[in-house]
Amino acid sequence: MSSPSAATASDTPPISPSSQTTTTGKATGGKAMPLDAAGITQKIIEMKSTPQGLTADEAKQRLATDGPNVIQAHEESRWKKLLSYFWGPIPWMIEIAVVISFFRHDWPDFFVIAGLLIYNASVGFWQDNKAANALAALKKGLALKASVCRGGEWITVDAADLVPGDLVKVNAGEIIPADLLLTNGAYLSVDQAALTGESLPVSKKEGDSAYSGSIARQGSMSGIITATGNNTFFGRTARLVASAGSKSHAEQAVLRIGDFLILLAAALALILVGARLCHDLASGTGWHWSEAGAIAQFVLVLLVASVPVAMPAVMSVTMALGALALSRQKAIVSRLSAIEELAGVDVLCSDKTGTLTQNKLTLxxxxxxxxxxxxxxxxxxxxxxxxxxxxxxxxxxxxxxxxxxxxxxxxxxxxxxxxxxxxxxxxxxxxxxxxxxxxxxxxxxxxxxxxxxxxxxxxxxxxxxxxxxxxxxxxxxxxxxxxxxxxxxxxxxxxxxxxxxDPPRPDAAQTIAKSKQLGLSVKMVTGDDVAIGAEISHQLGLGEHLIKATDIFAKGTDPDKIPLDVAHAVENADGFGRVFPEHKFEIVKALQELGHIVAMTGDGVNDAPALKQADCGVAVSGATDAARSAAALVLTAPGLSTIVNAIVEARAIFERITSYVYYRIAMTIDIMFLVVIAYLAFGFQPLTAIMIVVLALLDDIPIMTIAYDHVKASPLPVRWNMHRIISFSSVMGIAALAQSFGLLLIGIWWMHTPALMSFIPLNPLLLQTMIFLQLAAGGHLLLFVVRTKGTLFRPPYPSLPLLLAVTGTQIVAVLLCLFGILVPALPWQMVVIVWIYVLIWMVILDGIKLLTNAIYARREKKSSELTTHILHR
Structure with missing residues (x-):
């Protein structure tokens, strides 16, 4: 038995133009008329090709001449990217502080602040490149493939390696890899809506053109490549404007937190400047421009220290490392924001065949x-x-x-x-x-x-x-x-x-049980009859309340206006049978209408709209190019367990990011309020400008390693709760402020106690160094406190990279204080006292954290019980 519509790898596919005799030229509306047999033959000759395609050597030469079959987007040079880190509100503040230090001939401050500027730019540039390179490496695994005839034999190559004159074969479900002249095959239905706006697929036959980027819906045909890369119809018409893309919920939340910290710091800085002006005017000492410069420099440095300069870098490296971890679990992330979406998924709609079952049918x-x-x-x-x-x-x-x-x-x-x-x-x-x-x-x-x-x-x-x-x-x-x-x-x-x-996969029941423990509602989606789905669902412990998709989605249902009763029916169902492709899209929309974060699996061309609409579309193993392109997560191994593992990993990444956010807000509150309150209460400046800059460096250097930290993933889906984040961080920030202000009071009391002064003399300069050391040590100990919800004395303990980075930073801070580098030298006895003090406070802060979390948990439980009571009334 032979099948002319799909040649095997060993076939020599003759290019047999149709015997139809349509004229060449242009049809009305500017659409090209199909070529007749002579026209096809002439085009093949023009392309310097043959009925057996190109040889490997010819393809190699053309690839070198014409370049790869990719859209060459204009990218900024590395130098331009680097310079961009010196432009913007945050760099401007640091640069103004550098200029003021230069004109005041304050060389220590000048060099240290300039070093901070260069450090922040270098770290941001390095981490941005690291994240971009990691994602690019992962995307290589998603490179579109194409079936091409080289020297008379069919082989599979990356679509980027195709050249004009190549003979390629396109089957249903594949993205057309380049502009083609269709030369052989009975029928091909092509969806080119992305290029032309046509709502329905277009039927193609021999002599027709097919364009790069369109999707083959049905049929199978072969054709000669007429253009690749930027020379394709898509490449010529697309607006190749580089774009950063939309920000994820995590990035938006962190940016809002950054704005909150900057506004808080600016308000406190204004209070500080106002108090200083009032003091000078009231004392009658007058106003001098040199003093104005000193105040401006200090305020700018204070603002710089409060700005979360490390946040973008922490986000990038944490997400990139998470993506690499997921790739080791056979899940390739096509965009980094998908990781954060995965952490919040609470409904997982899963295909049956091949995902929940073995896809090994026996007759x-x-x-x-x-x-x-x-x-x-x-x-x-x-x-x-x-x-x-x-x-x-x-x-x-x-x-x-x-x-x-x-x-x-x-x-x-x-x-x-x-x-x-x-x-x-x-x-x-x-x-x-x-x-x-x-x-x-x-x-x-x-x-x-x-x-x-x-x-x-x-x-x-x-x-x-x-x-x-x-x-x-x-x-x-x-x-x-x-x-x-x-x-x-x-x-x-x-x-x-x-x-x-088609029996269930051996690990499917266990995976579904684990999914339920993680707070996921798993819904089966199958094109099979409801009875078949219900039996498999029963065997897997999913529930047997499956409904026909056609029973809840009437023909012509508007996905943008799904009735509330339909949405609740979808929410309450355990699965859906007799599902057509459009139903998947409507199922996702219905669940999203009720506030769910939805993951949807799919493998076919018609699954692409649902995968794109879902908060996290998942292309399962063996999916078509169209499905893989639409999905945020692409699985390279069969089964549901890979998705569940990816969700657990995503929640761990979420925990790492939130622990950094808690720490950063708390430390900003600590430093800013300490400086303002100390000056208003005692007229004392607890930190010099250079101390604040060095603190910013010491804080930022080890924080990158939080991406490697051991965390306990949440047992339930997680979302950004800004009220909880700000309130908890504020509580911990106020507790940290009490720690710092307590040391300031102890220092002032020490200086007024002769017995203690005879033991270890202390002056305001040394007190500044003590507070500097307390903030450096206490800040990182605070990170150890807030990184877990439970006590810090129980697992998960900090990872080795984080522990080593913090230890190294603290050794540097102690050496700076002992040898008087950039700060007044502090006696070793005082260094020991400060460390004993911060260790005691670490235990106190841990207790405050546990109490605060207990109060939150009690409130959340009451809120949940009240909601349940209202729903059952």
Missing amino acids: QAPIPFGSAQPDSLIIAAALATQNNSTDAIDQAILKALPSADALNGYKQTDFVPFDPVNKKTVGIVQGPDDQTIHYAKGAPQVIARLCGISEDATDEQDTAYFGKVAELASHGTRALGVATSKDAGKTWQLSGLLPML
């Missing part, structure tokens, strides 16, 4: 109807199949043939492939007696309609047919209907049913 005993025999039923189904198909159903049928030569004498002259709407395949076959017969196989309901059988019919055979389908479904067995037509498809005769069993 059971055939059930013939009429005069058909079991063996003839299998042969009929095989004749409605392409012999080189890799589809699981087709493979099961071909393996079940009664003998290796069962199809000898049959020649398949045409083939209509399966599509998600018609749900059947049709083979047009010339038999041993030269009679042409049509064979069809497909979903039982589709074959029944083909044969004129109705579910409401009372005919004995009709009743038996649907009764047998229901019986098989009740045991989780899938049925495939088979029909035959001897009059060119005008009338069809039912041949029978082929039962097929």
Whole structure:
């Protein structure tokens, strides 16, 4: 049996232009008319190609001449990117402080502040490149592939390696890799809405053009590449403007936090300047420009220290490392924001076949109807199949043939492939007696309609047919209907049913149980009958409340205006049967209407809208190019466990980011309020400008390693709760302020106690150094406190990279204080006292954290109980 519509890898595909004789030129509306046979041949000659495509050497030469088949977007040079880190509100503040220090000849401050400026730019540039390179490396695994004929043999290459003159083959579900002139094949339906705005797929035939970026919906054809890369229709018309893309919820939240800290710092700085002016005017000392410069410099440095300069870098490196961790678990992230979305997913809509089941169908005993025999039923189904198909159903049928030569004498002259709407395949076959017969196989309901059988019919055979389908479904067995037509498809005769069993994956039940523990609602989505889905769902512990998608989504339902009762029906269902592609999109929209964060799996072309609409679209293993392009997460291994592992990893990443946010807000509150209150209460400046700058450096250097920290992932979906974040951080910030202000009071009391002064002399300069050391040490100990919800004395303990980075930073801080580098030298006894003080406060802060979390937990429990009570009234 041969199948002309899909050549095997060893075939030599002759380019056989159609014998139709349409004229070349332009049609009305500017659309190109299809070329006739002579036109196709002439075009092949113009492209310097052959019926066997190009040789490997010719392709290599053209690739060197024409460049890769990619859209060459204009990218900023590395130098321009680096310079951009010196432009903006935050760099401007640091740069003004540098200029003021220069004109005041304050060289220590000048060099240290300039060093901070260079450090922040270097770290930002390095981390940005690191994240971009990591994502680019991951995306290489998503490179589109293409089937190309080189030297007469079909091979699979990256689409980027295609060149003009190559002969390629395009099948349903694939993205057309370059501009083509279609030269061979019966039929190709192409969705080119992204290029032309046409709402319906366009039928293509030999002599037509197909454009790069459009999607093959049905059929299979081959063609000669006429243009690649920027020379394609898409490349010439697309606006190649580099864009950073939309920000994720996490990035938006962190930016809002940054704005909050800057506004808070600015308000306190104004209070500080106002108090200083009032003091000088009241004392009658007058106003001097040198003093104005000193105040301006100090305020700018104070603002710089309060700005979360490390936030973008922490976000980038944490997300990038998370993406790398997910890739090791066979999940490739196509955009970094998907990680944060995954952490909040609370509803997972999963395909059945291949994800919850093994997708290893085995044919059971055939059930013939009429005069058909079991063996003839299998042969009929095989004749409605392409012999080189890799589809699981087709493979099961071909393996079940009664003998290796069962199809000898049959020649398949045409083939209509399966599509998600018609749900059947049709083979047009010339038999041993030269009679042409049509064979069809497909979903039982589709074959029944083909044969004129109705579910409401009372005919004995009709009743038996649907009764047998229901019986098989009740045991989780899938049925495939088979029909035959001897009059060119005008009338069809039912041949029978082929039962097929696709057992659940061995790990599926355990994975679903784990999903429920993680607070996920898993809903099965299947094109099979509800009864089949319900049986598999029962075996996996998902629940048996499956509903037909057509029962809740009326024809013509507007996805943007889904009724509330429909949305609640979707929410309450355990799964959906007889799902068509448009239903997946409507299911996602309905769940999102009720505030759920939805992950949807898919593998086909028609799944792309749903994958794009979902908060986290997941292309499962073996998905089409169109599905992979639309998805945020692409799985390279089968099964649901990979998704669940990815969700756990995403929640861990979320915890790392939030622990940094808690720490950063708390430390800003501590430093800013300490400086302002100390000056207003005692007229004392607890930190010099250079101390604040060095503190900013010491804080930022080790914080990058938080991306490697050990965390306990939340057992439930997580979302950004700004009220909780600000309030908890404020509580910890005020507690940290009490620690710092307490040391200031102890220092002032020490200086006024002769007995203590005779033991270790202390002056205001040394007190500044003590506070500097307390903030450096206490800040990182505060990070250890807020990084977990439980006590810091129990797992998870800090990771080795974070622990080593903090330890190294503290050693540097102690050496600066002992040897008087950039700060007044502090006696070693005072260093020991400060460290004992901060360690005691670490325990106190841990207790405050536990108490605060307990109060929050109690409030959340009461709120949840109240909500439940209201819903059940």
